[in-house]
Amino acid sequence: MSDIQYLESLLGTHPDFPKKGIVFLDVFPILRDPVAFETLITHFLHHLTAVTLPALRESTGNPKAKIDTIVGLDARGFLFGPVLALRLGAAFVPVRKVGKLPGQCFQAQYEKEYGVDTFEMQEDAISEGQNVVVVDDLIATGGSALAAQQLIEKAKGKVVQNLFVVDIEFLKGAQKLSAPSHSLIKAD
Ligand SMILES: O=P(O)(O)OC[C@H]1O[C@H](OP(=O)(O)OP(=O)(O)O)[C@H](O)[C@@H]1O
Numbered sequence: 001m002s003d004i005q006y007l008e009s010l011l012g013t014h015p016d017f018p019k020k021g022i023v024f025l026d027v028f029p030i031l032r033d034p035v036a037f038e039t040l041i042t043h044f045l046h047h048l049t050a051v052t053l054p055a056l057r058e059s060t061g062n063p064k065a066k067i068d069t070i071v072g073l074d075a076r077g078f079l080f081g082p083v084l085a086l087r088l089g090a091a092f093v094p095v096r097k098v099g100k101l102p103g104q105c106f107q108a109q110y111e112k113e114y115g116v117d118t119f120e121m122q123e124d125a126i127s128e129g130q131n132v133v134v135v136d137d138l139i140a141t142g143g144s145a146l147a148a149q150q151l152i153e154k155a156k157g158k159v160v161q162n163l164f165v166v167d168i169e170f171l172k173g174a175q176k177l178s179a180p181s182h183s184l185i186k187a188d
């Protein structure tokens with residue numbers, strides 16, 4: 001069994017949660033297995049260093065270009081974002097559901113697979129020109145990740161990569177995003 005097949009085997013599947021007709025894919029069992037969690041982080045880091053950074057350096061013509069900030073999406077993006085940020089020596093910035101962050105915030109409304117919501121990001125969290133990676137546990141319709149992209153663009157940052165543990169591919173969420181999207185597990 002490959003590393004990725006092992007991660008996939010741990011993914012929980014819950015029909016009709018949180019609403020009838022939704023098959024909820026649960027990443028928490030991966031975090032109960034420290035070796036699987038480490039494997040997941042290693043795969044994300046490998047993609048960032050072997051694919052994202054070379055592409056960024058090539059496209060900017062700047063051999064020293066780097067990933068400045070990892071943005072994690074409320075709530076399950078917070079499981080992965082800070083770990084990646086620490087390992088890369090980058091900043092971690094949360095995008096949160098409305099009403100949770102103090103100070104001046106940018107706002108973006110969005111629709112996701114099972115509802116509508118509003119995301120916020122602190123206005124001073126990202127500086128103009130920063131290279132940003134968005135991370136979340138899962139992309140379904142892409143509404144959440146697109147709203148995060150809009151917040152980062154309001155701060156004049158640039159999304160250079162989107163990372164997901166799981167992509168529910170038939171919903172075509174990644175096609176909504178302007179930066180490349182990488183996911184470890186493809187679900188249908
Ligand atoms: O691609 P989309 O259709 O936008 O759906 C994906 C989003 O939905 C889930 O979050 P949820 O809003 O359920 O929040 P949670 O992490 O707080 O449970 C998931 O963690 C993603 O953030």
Ligand SMILES: Nc1ncnc2[nH]cnc12
Pocket residue numbers: 022023024025026112113114138139140141168
């Ligand atoms: N099917 C699903 N499973 C887990 N999280 C989700 N977020 C949106 N759709 C989801």
